[in-house]
Amino acid sequence: MKRLRLLLSVLLLPCLSSLAADIGKIPDGFTPIFNGKDLTGWHVSRSNHHGTTMMAKVENGELVIGQNPIGEGGILLTNRRYKDFELYLEVKPDWGCDGGIFLRSNEDGNAYQITIDYIPKGSVGAFITEGITALGGTGQRRAPDWQKIWKRDAWNSFRIRMVGVAPKVDIWMNDVQIVNYQDDKNHALGGVEDGPIALQQHYTNPTTPRAVPNGVHRFRNIAIKEVK
Amino acid sequence: MIASRILCCAFLTVVLALAQPQTQTNSLGMDFVLVPAGSFTMGMFQPQCPAVGAGDNMTEAQYQECMKLAKAAARAGFKAVIAKPFYIGKYEVTQEQYQKVMGKNPSYHTQSVVGGATDKYPVDSVTWADTQAFLKKLNAMEKGKAYRLPTEVEWEYAARAGTEGETQGGKIQDLAWFMSNAGYLTHPVGQKQPNAWGLYDMLGNVWEWVQDYYDNDILPKGPKGPSKGTAHVLKGGGFQAHAKNIRVVVHAGGPGSVISSGFRVVMEAR
Numbered sequence: 001m002k003r004l005r006l007l008l009s010v011l012l013l014p015c016l017s018s019l020a021a022d023i024g025k026i027p028d029g030f031t032p033i034f035n036g037k038d039l040t041g042w043h044v045s046r047s048n049h050h051g052t053t054m055m056a057k058v059e060n061g062e063l064v065i066g067q068n069p070i071g072e073g074g075i076l077l078t079n080r081r082y083k084d085f086e087l088y089l090e091v092k093p094d095w096g097c098d099g100g101i102f103l104r105s106n107e108d109g110n111a112y113q114i115t116i117d118y119i120p121k122g123s124v125g126a127f128i129t130e131g132i133t134a135l136g137g138t139g140q141r142r143a144p145d146w147q148k149i150w151k152r153d154a155w156n157s158f159r160i161r162m163v164g165v166a167p168k169v170d171i172w173m174n175d176v177q178i179v180n181y182q183d184d185k186n187h188a189l190g191g192v193e194d195g196p197i198a199l200q201q202h203y204t205n206p207t208t209p210r211a212v213p214n215g216v217h218r219f220r221n222i223a224i225k226e227v228k
Numbered sequence: 229m230i231a232s233r234i235l236c237c238a239f240l241t242v243v244l245a246l247a248q249p250q251t252q253t254n255s256l257g258m259d260f261v262l263v264p265a266g267s268f269t270m271g272m273f274q275p276q277c278p279a280v281g282a283g284d285n286m287t288e289a290q291y292q293e294c295m296k297l298a299k300a301a302a303r304a305g306f307k308a309v310i311a312k313p314f315y316i317g318k319y320e321v322t323q324e325q326y327q328k329v330m331g332k333n334p335s336y337h338t339q340s341v342v343g344g345a346t347d348k349y350p351v352d353s354v355t356w357a358d359t360q361a362f363l364k365k366l367n368a369m370e371k372g373k374a375y376r377l378p379t380e381v382e383w384e385y386a387a388r389a390g391t392e393g394e395t396q397g398g399k400i401q402d403l404a405w406f407m408s409n410a411g412y413l414t415h416p417v418g419q420k421q422p423n424a425w426g427l428y429d430m431l432g433n434v435w436e437w438v439q440d441y442y443d444n445d446i447l448p449k450g451p452k453g454p455s456k457g458t459a460h461v462l463k464g465g466g467f468q469a470h471a472k473n474i475r476v477v478v479h480a481g482g483p484g485s486v487i488s489s490g491f492r493v494v495m496e497a498r
């Protein structure tokens with residue numbers, strides 16, 4: 001009997017753990033915006049300051065971004081613009097690489113941002129801005145203990161809900177809510193109320209050591225649910 | 229006798245060259261500066277690696293790999309030649325000038341946004357096709373002159389004003405409106421320091437369209453852009469651009485962020 005219990009628990013453990021994390025599956029009600037085969041629906045910005053020729057490719061069904069040439073990052077934008085939405089994606093960055101998820105961006109990358117600064121002293125899952133006025137709203141914008149929620153060398157999920165002109169932003173990392181923020185006004189450049197979603201790879205130079213050679217950010221199961 | 233005639237011809241040539249005024253203003257009040265002939269090195273690229281231990285993010289092995297990749301990616305550049313002098317806009321085309329020529333103003337930065345008159349602000353929110361429509365009308369209005377966009381080589385040569393390296397020299401805060409000092413808005417043209425040849429806002433304020441097609445490369449590989457393409461080159465960075473894009477070498481491509489896209493023009497004697 002004891003042996004049977006042990007056998008059952010060994011067999012069931014992987015199933016239970018995958019159920020608990022719920023990683024590897026697009027949630028119900030979301031529509032994929034990455035097809036797992038090619039970059040249809042996406043394009044590299046030609047005017048972003050991180051770089052204009054970043055590496056972006058599909059490998060084993062995963063969207064992989066990195067620097068190209070060395071030191072030059074960039075942003076990979078959706079061709080479509082999104083206003084109010086929930087975004088789901090899974091990410092697995094190499095240690096030492098700074099990236100992010102840009103929301104309501106423009107072609108240059110002036111945007112709201114969720115950090116994936118997976119570097120020493122970095123912060124993952126913080127809601128900040130990139131090249132737009134500083135936030136002044138209320139609520140939690142980052143999880144101080146994000147490392148306790150984050151899984152090293154594994155896939156991690158983000159669910160991001162952004163609704164409203166002065167957006168209300170809720171973010172869950174691995175199903176744990178880490179951001180619950182109400183913006184004070186619309187900070188998007190030029191007062192736009194929508195924009196592409198973008199995936200970022202930071203640039204590197206001697207004073208900005210934000211990536212390691214050949215380091216990449218991997219994404220999969222990128223999907224959206226527009227809020228009407 | 230022959231010698232004196234040769235001498236006379238040489239003298240006249242010099243006089244005519246000198247007679248080409250350093251600045252000109254057309255009937256719309258657009259100011260132009262004469263840019264001398266010359267040459268410069270374009271397209272040079274040398275990625276720089278962070279030191280071992282920088283940001284606790286670079287091991288010795290990673291540094292060695294970075295140096296290897298940087299060496300492989302480096303480019304010596306090429307010599308770009310400006311065979312004869314040309315006139316280029318002292319300022320970016322303003323909203324007032326665009327309105328006069330086109331009868332409309334597409335700019336985002338109008339009175340309701342900046343809180344004052346925007347006549348002297350650079351026109352923004354123009355596509356490359358808009359610049360061509362503007363030039364067509366301007367050429368029809370101004371007889372005896374030929375207006376066009378600068379080529380990328382001309383633009384970068386004029387922006388450099390004799391300087392080497394990736395920037396224009398000088399303090400970027402004094403030369404350009406960009407992310408760190410512009411307050412996320414454009415500003416009237418000509419408020420920052422000019423470069424050594426008297427040109428204002430070559431860096432910052434609005435990105436500037438040039439004639440060349442974009443080649444999807446980090447920097448140009450030769451003095452002539454591709455013969456065809458789907459986008460055109462943007463130079464100089466805009467009011468909302470990070471300092472990394474406020475460099476004369478930056479070789480961006482359209483469509484760009486629409487509200488930061490403007491232009492300046494070259495004037496040739498017909």
